[in-house]
Amino acid sequence: MTYKEEVELTNPEGFSNDAGYLEHLTFHKAKLIYGYPIPEDVDDRLQFELEIIEKSGNSKYLLFLYNLVNTAQKELGALIGPGRGSIGGSLVAYCLGITKVDPLKHDLLFERCINPDILSHLEVWIDVDKEGLSAILDWLKEKHVKMIDKDTIIFEDESDKEKWQFVTKLVAKNALSEIKTVLSNIKQTQGIDVNLDDIPIDDPQTFALFQKGDTDDVFCFDYYGMQEWLKYLHPTTFNDLVILNAMFCPVMLDYIPQMLQRRSGKEKIEHPIPAMEKYLQETYGILVYQEQLILLSRLIADFTRDESDMLFHAINQKQKDESTVLKHKFIEGGERNGYEKETLERIWTIWEEIGPHSHNKSHIVCLTLIAYQMAYLKAHYPKEFIV
Numbered sequence: 150m151t152y153k154e155e156v157e158l159t160n161p162e163g164f165s166n167d168a169g170y171l172e173h174l175t176f177h178k179a180k181l182i183y184g185y186p187i188p189e190d191v192d193d194r195l196q197f198e199l200e201i202i203e204k205s206g207n208s209k210y211l212l213f214l215y216n217l218v219n220t221a222q223k224e225l226g227a228l229i230g231p232g233r234g235s236i237g238g239s240l241v242a243y244c245l246g247i248t249k250v251d252p253l254k255h256d257l258l259f260e261r262c263i264n265p266d267i268l269s270h271l272e273v274w275i276d277v278d279k280e281g282l283s284a285i286l287d288w289l290k291e292k293h294v295k296m297i298d299k300d301t302i303i304f305e306d307e308s309d310k311e312k313w314q315f316v317t318k319l320v321a322k323n324a325l326s327e328i329k330t331v332l333s334n335i336k337q338t339q340g341i342d343v344n345l346d347d348i349p350i351d352d353p354q355t356f357a358l359f360q361k362g363d364t365d366d367v368f369c370f371d372y373y374g375m376q377e378w379l380k381y382l383h384p385t386t387f388n389d390l391v392i393l394n395a396m397f398c399p400v401m402l403d404y405i406p407q408m409l410q411r412r413s414g415k416e417k418i419e420h421p422i423p424a425m426e427k428y429l430q431e432t433y434g435i436l437v438y439q440e441q442l443i444l445l446s447r448l449i450a451d452f453t454r455d456e457s458d459m460l461f462h463a464i465n466q467k468q469k470d471e472s473t474v475l476k477h478k479f480i481e482g483g484e485r486n487g488y489e490k491e492t493l494e495r496i497w498t499i500w501e502e503i504g505p506h507s508h509n510k511s512h513i514v515c516l517t518l519i520a521y522q523m524a525y526l527k528a529h530y531p532k533e534f535i536v
Contacts, residue, residue: 229281231248369519
């Protein structure tokens, strides 16, 4: 079977529709990443995602993103970020190279990308270095893709019943431009091509840099306050960096000392409901990620995917009327499962306080990976690290 990669994405020979080719391509890439036979958890997740992608009409769009990202990296010399926003929760996107973070390793939810109960359409943001952005835009214009403005693509698909509009937002990120400069310096001075996809995520030299707070010019971690917290935290895993990055914001900052006490074992971690440990263990019993709020509402009160998504938005956007209705559902559902009303009220109060400041874990993991890559380069190539 042959496939001519064009922006129009005409179905390759042997495939009757976009969904069929997307499935073929995804599993082919998955075998290269995970080996064959594909592990059961990977196979199950891909089958689930591909079904939702097809039902929501996003198959052609994922193929378009695959073509865009791979052409940008391999032919146009662009440096593409590891992902931005909810797309980081898609294993299909990871297999296709659209994102660089494995959602299974980081417990990222596909439902944040496309809600299976609503079957929403994707709006994907892609980070790229400034020089690469210019090259991508020139390539897109050559392919006659409609541009809404200088960095937004409308990619349309007509059907008998309705018209879908897909949007890709290309974002120039200074950090990626700086990384690209450092990589160029390394190539020039040492003749080494550093592949960011191959650097170890547990590099001792890189963590030593974080532990000293020596993160000047390291994306996300170059603030004085952040550097001081790094010294206290003494991070030893990538997950430590993700948590601190997520908590370094108003309101959540107040919980960092408690997180540090619990992490060191000086304070006992207690959950209002023991079962909550399943989703709060990685953050030492503190609600940090939006995904935790969503999953906990399903665990405690049997919320549907749609209800848990509405709950997150109601709390996050402080929609009082919607929040009141969902609070009643939460308490009723929790009581049916044997939990006391007073306990459920206490949980809801905490959610209302912290929920609006929680982070999309998919997004924060991707941002932290960019930071880690910069720190790795600074730790191993300090002379070339000029940003």
